[in-house]
Amino acid sequence: MSIIVYVSTKGGDVLKSSLEAVSYAAQTAETSNQEVVAISVGKVNSMDELGKYGANRLIQVQSSSISSFQPNLIAKAIHEIVKMEGSNLCILSHDLNGKAIAPILSVEMNAGMVTGAVGLPDNSDGFMVRKGVFSGKAFANIKILSENKIVTVMPNSIEKKEFKNTTNVEDVDIELGTPRITVIDQKIASTDVPLPEAEKVVSAGRGLKGPENWQMVEDLAKELGAATACSRPVADMDWRPHHEHVGQTGVAIRPNLYIAIGISGAIQHLAGVNQSKVIVVINTDKEAPFFKSADYGIVGDAFEVVPKLVEAVKRLNA
Amino acid sequence: MKILVCISKVPDTTAKIAFKDNNTSYDTNGVQFIINPYDEWYALVRALEIKESQGGSVTVINVGGAENDPTIRKALAIGADDAVRVNTLASDALNTAQNIADYAKKEGFDMVFCGKETIDYNGSQVGGMIAALMDMPYISYASKMNIVESKATIERDIQGGKEVLEVEVPFVLSAAKGMAEARIPNMRGIMAARTKPLNVIEPSNTDYMTEIVGYELPPAKGECRFVDAENPEELIELLRNEAKII
Numbered sequence A: 001m002s003i004i005v006y007v008s009t010k011g012g013d014v015l016k017s018s019l020e021a022v023s024y025a026a027q028t029a030e031t032s033n034q035e036v037v038a039i040s041v042g043k044v045n046s047m048d049e050l051g052k053y054g055a056n057r058l059i060q061v062q063s064s065s066i067s068s069f070q071p072n073l074i075a076k077a078i079h080e081i082v083k084m085e086g087s088n089l090c091i092l093s094h095d096l097n098g099k100a101i102a103p104i105l106s107v108e109m110n111a112g113m114v115t116g117a118v119g120l121p122d123n124s125d126g127f128m129v130r131k132g133v134f135s136g137k138a139f140a141n142i143k144i145l146s147e148n149k150i151v152t153v154m155p156n157s158i159e160k161k162e163f164k165n166t167t168n169v170e171d172v173d174i175e176l177g178t179p180r181i182t183v184i185d186q187k188i189a190s191t192d193v194p195l196p197e198a199e200k201v202v203s204a205g206r207g208l209k210g211p212e213n214w215q216m217v218e219d220l221a222k223e224l225g226a227a228t229a230c231s232r233p234v235a236d237m238d239w240r241p242h243h244e245h246v247g248q249t250g251v252a253i254r255p256n257l258y259i260a261i262g263i264s265g266a267i268q269h270l271a272g273v274n275q276s277k278v279i280v281v282i283n284t285d286k287e288a289p290f291f292k293s294a295d296y297g298i299v300g301d302a303f304e305v306v307p308k309l310v311e312a313v314k315r316l317n318a
Numbered sequence B: 001m002k003i004l005v006c007i008s009k010v011p012d013t014t015a016k017i018a019f020k021d022n023n024t025s026y027d028t029n030g031v032q033f034i035i036n037p038y039d040e041w042y043a044l045v046r047a048l049e050i051k052e053s054q055g056g057s058v059t060v061i062n063v064g065g066a067e068n069d070p071t072i073r074k075a076l077a078i079g080a081d082d083a084v085r086v087n088t089l090a091s092d093a094l095n096t097a098q099n100i101a102d103y104a105k106k107e108g109f110d111m112v113f114c115g116k117e118t119i120d121y122n123g124s125q126v127g128g129m130i131a132a133l134m135d136m137p138y139i140s141y142a143s144k145m146n147i148v149e150s151k152a153t154i155e156r157d158i159q160g161g162k163e164v165l166e167v168e169v170p171f172v173l174s175a176a177k178g179m180a181e182a183r184i185p186n187m188r189g190i191m192a193a194r195t196k197p198l199n200v201i202e203p204s205n206t207d208y209m210t211e212i213v214g215y216e217l218p219p220a221k222g223e224c225r226f227v228d229a230e231n232p233e234e235l236i237e238l239l240r241n242e243a244k245i246i
C-alpha cells in the first residue's frame, strides 16, 4: 500500500510546506510499513529534497489542461493516482494550495478529512489526528471513521525527519478535461517568504503611528531573515497590505519566532499568533496584555528600541 | 442572480474557550454566538451588494439546531431575503456540505458563497466540498468579485500572492477579507427580519466521516522574561544563546 502526498512547486522547486507534508507522510508510512508516493503537476527539479524527506516515488502528472492553478482538475488528477495506487490515505499541506484542493479531493475520494493537523496520526484506536481549533486557543483530537482518509498538515508544525530515500520518477499523462476557470493575471510576491510559512516574523501594530515608520520593521525583518506582518487596524487603515494581517480574522501563523512591536495583544490578534514557539513583545505600556503571552519582553519605545535591535543583529550577522 | 450564502454560527471572537464532560464538549456557558465573520462581513454583504445593484435574491443557509435561529435572524436583519436551516448537528464537514449541496441542487442557484473558514473549527472545507458535490468550479479565498451578466471576475489569494480569474456562473466561492465592508443591521432590518421566512428542513444526509474525540487546552505560558529597554542588545543575545532561534 502507499500513502499519497501532493506536492506544489514554484519554478520546479518543491515548496517548504509541501516538503513538510512529504515528511508527515513518510513518518506515518514508517509505522505502517507503506510506500510514500508524491504527486506533482508538472516537473520537479529538487528530487534530492523529496528523497531526503522520505518520498520513495514521484509521479509527475503531465496534462496540457493545467497551465494555471486549477484546484478542481488537480483534485481529479490526484484521485486518478489514488485509484491507480489503490491507496486510501492522502496527505496535502494546509497551505493555500491544499486548502483549495483538499475539500474537492475529499468528495472525489469519499474520504473523511482533518485539515490543519499538528501531529502525526495516532493509530492506537482507529485513526486519530490532532489539530488546532478555536483559532489556536485549543486543540481537538479527531477520528476519521471512513475507509478513505485525507489529512492536511499545518505549515511549520511538524518536525521534518530526514530519510535517505532515492526518489524514482515516473511521468503520467492524464486527460483532465477543460478548465472552467481562466486566469487572467497573477501577482506573486517575488522574493519575500510567504507569511504562513515563515520561520521568523516581525510584526507591528498601531503603536507605530503611521506607515512611514515601517522602515525599521522591514530592516529588522531583513536582518533576521524574517517575514513582516501587522495587526488588523494597520491593514484596515492601509498602512500595510492586507495579506500581512495576522489574527483570528487574518492569517494564522506559527513561526519559531514572533516579534510584536507596538501591538497591544488583543485576544483576536493572539488567536492568530499564540502558537508561535517564541514570542517577543516590545511595547511602551507594561500593562499591555501581550506581555502575558510573551517569552521575552521589552517595556520601551519602539522608535528607540527597534533601531538598536537592527544594529545588534547586523553585528551578529557580520 | 440567485445567490445562496452559507453561514455558520461561532463563538464571539472574545469568548473564553473552556471544555466540559471530561474535555469532550465545548462549554457554551456564558458564550455569545455570532455569524462566522467571513460569512457575514464578506460573503453575505457582497451577495447583498450584488442583489442591490443587479437584482435577484439572497438566501442564507445554516446547518444546525434550533439554538442557531437567533444567529440566522441576524443575517435576515442585515438584508437576506429568506433563510433555511437544515435541522441536524454540524460536526462533520462532508455531512454539512452534502446537506447544503442537496438543498442547493434542488433550488438551483447561480452562485454559492461561503466564508474561507470558520473561526471555531478552522476547517476551510465546506465550500470546496459543496462545489465538488455540485460539480461546480470552486474559487477559494476570494478577496474581490465582480459580475457582469453571467461572467464573474474574481481576485483570489493563492500561495505567495494573488491572481485574477474569470469564471461563468454557476460556481462556488469562499470569501476572504477584501470582498466587502461589514454592515451593521439597522432598526428597520431588525424589524423586517422577524417576519422573513426561516424554513427548517430535515437533513438529506446522515453519514458522519469524522468524530471529535476530545479537546485540549494549550499548556500555559511561563513567565515573560524582561530585557532592559536601555540595553535591547541583550534580547538578541538571549534569542541566540538561550532560545537558540536566531
Ligand SMILES: Cc1cc2nc3c(=O)[nH]c(=O)nc-3n(C[C@H](O)[C@H](O)[C@H](O)COP(=O)(O)OP(=O)(O)OC[C@H]3O[C@@H](n4cnc5c(N)ncnc54)[C@H](O)[C@@H]3O)c2cc1C
Residues within 6 Å of the ligand: A204, A205, A206, A207, A208, A230, A231, A232, A233, A234, A245, A246, A247, A248, A249, A250, A261, A262, A263, A264, A265, A266, A267, A268, A269, A272, A282, A283, A284, A285, A288, A300, A301, A302, A303, B013, B037
Ligand atoms: C471580530 C473581531 C475580529 C478581529 N480580528 C483581529 C485580527 O485578526 N487581528 C488583529 O490584529 N486584530 C483583530 N481585531 C482587532 C483587535 O481587537 C484589536 O483592536 C487590534 O488587534 C489592536 O491592534 P493594535 O494592537 O495594533 O492597536 P492598539 O490596540 O491600539 O495597540 C497599540 C499598542 O501600541 C503600544 N504603543 C504605542 N506607542 C508605542 C511605541 N512608541 N512603542 C511601542 N509600543 C507603543 C500601545 O501601548 C498599545 O499597546 C478584531 C476585532 C474584532 C472585534
Ligand SMILES: Nc1ncnc2c1ncn2[C@@H]1O[C@H](COP(=O)(O)O)[C@@H](O)[C@H]1O
Residues within 6 Å of the ligand: B005, B006, B007, B008, B009, B036, B038, B039, B061, B062, B063, B064, B090, B093, B096, B113, B114, B115, B116, B117, B118, B121, B122, B123, B124, B125, B126, B127
Ligand atoms: N454548519 C454550517 N452551516 C452553514 N454553512 C456552514 C456551516 N459550517 C460551515 N459553513 C460554511 O462553510 C465555510 C467554511 O467552513 P469550514 O469548512 O468549517 O471552515 C463557512 O465559512 C461557512 O460559509
